[in-house]
Amino acid sequence: MAKKNIVVVGAGYAGVSATKYMAKKLKKDNDVEITLIDRHSYHTMMTELHEVAGGRVEPTAIQYDLQHLFSRKKNVKLVTDTVTGIDKDKKIVQTKNGAYPFDYVVIGMGGEPNDFGTPGVKEHGFTLWSFEDSVRIREHIETTVAKAALEPDAAKRKAMLTFVVCGSGFTGIEMIGELIDWKDRLAQDYKLDPSEFTLKVVEAMPTILNMLNRNDAAKAERFMKKKNVELVLNSPIVEVDHDHIKLKDGSTIPTYTLIWTAGVKGTSDAADFGLEAARGNRLVANEFMQAKGYEDKNIYIIGDLVYYEEHPNTPTPQIVQAAEQTGHCAAANIVSQVKGDNQKHTFKSNYQGFMVSVGSKWGVAELFGKIHLSGFLAIVMKHIVNLKYFFDIRSGYYMFQYMMHEFFHIKDDRNVTRGHSSRYGNVLWSVPLRIFYGLVWFVEAFKKIVGNGEVLKPSTWFGEGSWFTGNSVFPWTWEYAKEAAATASSGADAVGGASATGASTVASSVADAVGGASATVASSADAAAGASGAAASGGGEAAAHAAHFGLSYAYGEDPMVVIEKSPDWFTRIMQTIMPNNDVAMFFQKFMVFFEIALALALMAGLFTWLSSATTIVLVATFCMSGMFYWVNIWFIPVAFALMNGSGRAIGLDRWVIPWLQRTLGKWWYGTPKSLYGQK
Known part of the structure; x- marks a missing residue:
């Protein structure tokens, strides 16, 4: 065929x-x-x-x-x-x-663009209808402001710092909105006063944003006036020159920058x-x-x-x-x-609404003809619509890139979160926290190898008290778990919870929160009180002193677990994954080496985002196991903090992540070219 x-x-x-x-x-x-x-x-x-x-x-x-x-x-x-x-x-x-x-x-x-035959638009104006147009306008504005900063003639300087947008449709209003946001940065970079900038919108019609509901358009008009934007309405432009524009009523506006957005064909x-x-x-x-x-x-x-x-x-x-x-x-x-x-x-047709942004933080939107939004919510909705577009064209790659550019790789607080989500904050100071965080994982994982042995004598490792001998510490309802619970009631912590041995001990001991929380839980007993050991979280006898809620260790108190008893549904899932002691022991041993790998990755700044995200998942799992303490809940917010690019500040992620992006991108997408279809 x-x-x-x-x-x-x-x-x-x-x-x-x-x-x-x-x-x-x-x-x-x-x-x-x-x-x-x-x-x-x-x-x-x-x-x-x-x-x-x-x-x-x-x-x-x-x-x-x-x-x-x-x-x-x-x-x-x-x-x-x-x-x-x-x-x-x-x-x-x-x-x-x-x-x-x-x-x-x-x-x-x-x-x-449609200039309707207006003299001088092609020669002296700037259109905004292509990628090249946008770059040309950007470069012209920066160049013009730089020249204006050195211009001694006051009238010429004012004209150079007057920016005019012709047309009050979506493109024109969004363009003036960007200039509202940008002028402060331009003023700072070129040592100018922001008040020296003049922004104008020239419109031939008596109203603006004529595709919007009149109330929504009025909100946009009030916002722009509040930002000192002058709206010149009922004023068709009849001629454009390099240093001014002429209006139908015969008046002129001195300017070196006219951005024409008045029509399309x-x-x-x-x-x-x-x-x-x-x-x-x-x-x-x-x-x-x-x-x-x-x-x-x-x-x-x-x-x-x-x-x-x-x-x-x-x-x-x-x-x-x-x-x-x-x-x-x-x-x-x-x-x-x-x-x-x-x-x-x-x-x-099925037009679900119209949205227009006036800068990065404020906008107006009309949805389904009956929902009207303004300000922050309108901008959020615009981002949602843009993200939906990437879903429609099935491009997860560019959806991710869009989020990076709009929410994280942004300067001067020019995004919907007002800069709070920007990654341009200095993450260098999170390096000590990242290294400490990895060290906590490493120390606690290493203790599971040493057990009751001596740190400096490798021949004593993997013996009694380590995670490599005896029954699994996981608190599931196998037969041997009952024995573990009985042992716990006599003072030994069979499931990795806090233990305090004897009335003479007034010290901090590390309790492992089921295989992976690696949380240093300080527990102690008051010598005068003669307190017996704290009950195991898996169901041991009550301790002499009840556990106390706290987000940090307090002397003389037993820490409280986040969830006292693992939910039945979670227990059933775990028993399905680990149906017997042999399988449980395999997972237990694997977890030790996994924790060490996680610790080394964090300290080296390698795959920091993934390692931190994994920590969050693990801690959530340990909480559901009934074996994680409130005093160590800091593991979660620290993990979130380290996900903000901390591996790229004195870390291997600075080189590894870009290399992976290039390599995997080439494997999955092929090599982008400037020309396609050429042999």
Whole structure:
């Protein structure tokens, strides 16, 4: 059977959504090949361009390499090239460097800024519609501020520090929000006063954020005014020059930075394809996303490029939700045709809401037409939506990268947690804690090897009192556990709990909290009181003195266990895993060496995050065993503290983790390239 070729043009939101859907649905069809063509080797998260332009995140934070997105999709071929035309009769996609025959083609080349023919915008303005645009704006702002700091002329200096955004849609308001956050850092870096910066939004309409509920838009307007942003409404820009802009009323605004976000149209690259076009260069499609007039050629239009009227004179909006849904509709129809069921899927929009951020900490959101959020909650919701996007395209890798960039690798407190989650805090001072923490594990594990022997005489190790002889210390209901309980009642701690021997002992003794808590539990007995040993947590007789709750050791008190008796369900699970003493002894011996490995890893700063997380799981298990004491509960918060990159400060994680990321990433995803499809 001849191979069926599906060509997708454009790796934007629509193209990626369509390709992912088809790759999944057609993965068992060996006679189908999907070719994804884009001029870049990466997918850009367009909704976050303002974060790069406004200096919040690094440029690579919004670049998602196509190799990472599609490396596990064996039926997808990636090509980095520019499409120049489509031969509708011969069914061939022409590119600068080749030609690709198709049985089905999906055109999702997106849009481009619309300056409505305003003089000077192309020459002197900055658009925000691509990765390159965002980097260009970022560099221009930094350069302009640096020059302004050295400019002696007050009027010119003021113009250089005046930043104007044209357009009050989502892109424009989010861009001005980033400048609100960034100006303090720019002022500090270049020894300026933040009050010298002037931020303006110029809008031709009398209102802003016209896709939002009026109450939500009003909240955003009040917030921006509070941040000293000037809203210039009912003021179309009629001309742009290098040092000023002219408004329709004849007034001018001196500025060296105009960011134009006033409109979008279909990409001009598709104008020569010979397909029917509507206003704004958008290509007309029917309800199945098929190019109007070429339904028999299997040509589909999706994303910002498509013009389909959901309602009379109301085409699909040029937003992410519409792009993904049009891509999904076209992909579903192609899959149906390939599989032969020819079931038609009509486009039905489902816009679940709109969100706009005004800086990193404040925003407004309208969900399902009836839920309205503002401030912190709106920003949280925006992050949730972005994380859902990575789930939709099945990219755990970039979901993790997004969280790193947005929550942890952030400077100047520019995130939703106001910097509290940033890893740019100095973790060097956690090194002593990490080493001590590992040392605690090592000492306690080593004692289980030595037992009643002498530390300096290896020949006495592994004998009486160690974890390598006798019955298991685990407090499960085997026959020998009853003997252990009886022994415990006479003063010996058979299950690793605290023991105090004799009235003459006033000292600290270490109790092992079942194999792994490695918690140093100080216990003592008052000589005058003649206290007998504390009862074993597994069910020994009551001690002369009741155990006392405490988060640190107090002289003369017996420590209290977190959970006195292991829950029945947990006991049953453990007995299933360890059905007899022999198996229990194997786990017991293994645990000793595991603790030593864990201790060495912590002290060396190797796999610190994993080691600390393992500690948390182990401590939780020991608590459920009824053998962990409140005085040692500090094990858990310390483990959490050490997970914040402490292994990279004077530790092996500084070299090992980056090497693993590179090696495993190359094995799993392959090697990202600047060009795909080249021989």
